[in-house]
Amino acid sequence: MLIEVQNLCVGYGNKNVLQDINLSLRKNEIVTIVGPNGSGKTTLFKSIIGSAPISSGKVVISPDLKIGYVPQVLNIDRSLPLTVKRFLSLANNQNKKESLSAEKVLESDELLFKQISTLSGGQLQRVLLARALVNNPDVLLLDEATQGLDQPGSASFYRKIEEIRNDTGCAILMISHDLHVVMSASNRVICLNGHICCQGEPRTVASSPEYKALFGPNVDGTLALYQHNYNNNHNQIER
């Protein structure tokens, strides 16, 4: 067990953002968190990396666990000059052998000497992922990492994630809005809305009424891509 979240509650002020969350992450797993805006997905990530105000419960992290984190956005002040190379070297405790892997993930040397602030969305995404991988992490946390990528871009991004998992055995916990990709690439899906509505294999979650309640009847269309024989009577009656 790499990460175990036990009865976690997180609140800002009087508002409870997360309630009674239980979650565990094992080696080699790809777990995806889906949920509407404001459902506490990013807050859950923040409590795992230790930057959220936990009001009760706890997050147990196995000793010496290395976390590679890919944030949702990276707003770098334009007053800060920063080349990609220097940014990649900012990861803690890296050694020379590992820094090679960053360049491998980048798959290009031309990016190395560019200023971060001049990168396109896709380039920045590659750099952030490379930065997360520099330390050979045991766990990758991806917060809407395909935001701003087009469909082929995000498809190849998810292929890369799966490759990384297969190569290194690191566990992946990600937040995503690409519902159909989630359904095909994850081992487990967690449906979050302040609390965990439902979780399990993609197939199980997709057919649960809680999931439908959250994402509306329209998810049927997306799911059809994944599950051709999928059929739900309740939904048809609603229409």
Add this chain to the structure above:
Amino acid sequence: MLDDFMVRASLAGIGVALAAAPLGCFVVWRRMAYFGEATAHAALLGISLSLLFEFSIFAGALLVSLSMASLVTFGQGRSLFLDTLLGVAGHMSMAAGLIIVSFISGVRIELMAYLIGDILAVSKTDILLIWLGLGLVLLLLIWRWSALLLCTLNEDLAAASGLKPKRESFVLTIALAVVVAVGIKVVGVLLIISMLIIPAASARSLGSTPEKMALFACLIGVLSAIFGLNASYVFDTPTGPSIVSVASLIFLATLIFTFIKNRFLINRGNKSRDSNYG
């Protein structure tokens, strides 16, 4: 050698410039300019208290700016109007300081010296304090450099690497208080913020990495101190404002340099965006 007032003034000016420049880069990157200014203004309360109770001005300024800065660092995230609170606290302290000073007879004439500095009057003890402060600030910054950079970039990235962003920003708070305290003799509470941000702002277009920018800022700060001091000697102008004016001229020069460089490179269809304001 230290008996020559110009040598003493140069040593004091260079010391403050070297401490202020790299810290100033963080002030610019983290958009803490107003925070720095309010902290510096609040130091006037410390000065007036030290005049009233007759203890070291350096200690008084350090104490007040440190408590002001820590108040803000730990209050962060708890209040939505941090900026406003900062303005209130900073200027309340300054007003209180000015009132206290008005009760002390004979000090009112000296007040200008604390507002814009009186570098020509620095003693050997002042120089020692300035260089001790410089040593402390540089040690702190070098020790926490990578951690501070990462926290500046993104606090969540820093937290994921096992850092505590709050603790790191407290390092900056301490350094800021020290720079304010040692800078009072040289440029005064009104101008110390300019020693922080002007060299850093000028260095922005010259360096492609944070480290290069900080080194350029140090160079620009030292040049401003030396040339400002000499200009004030030659033209018989107030020294603190002269140093700041030279720094501002350098800033203008780098702006023009960047502008020309960009035009030139864009005309040649080159990748010009790598080393300028983007």
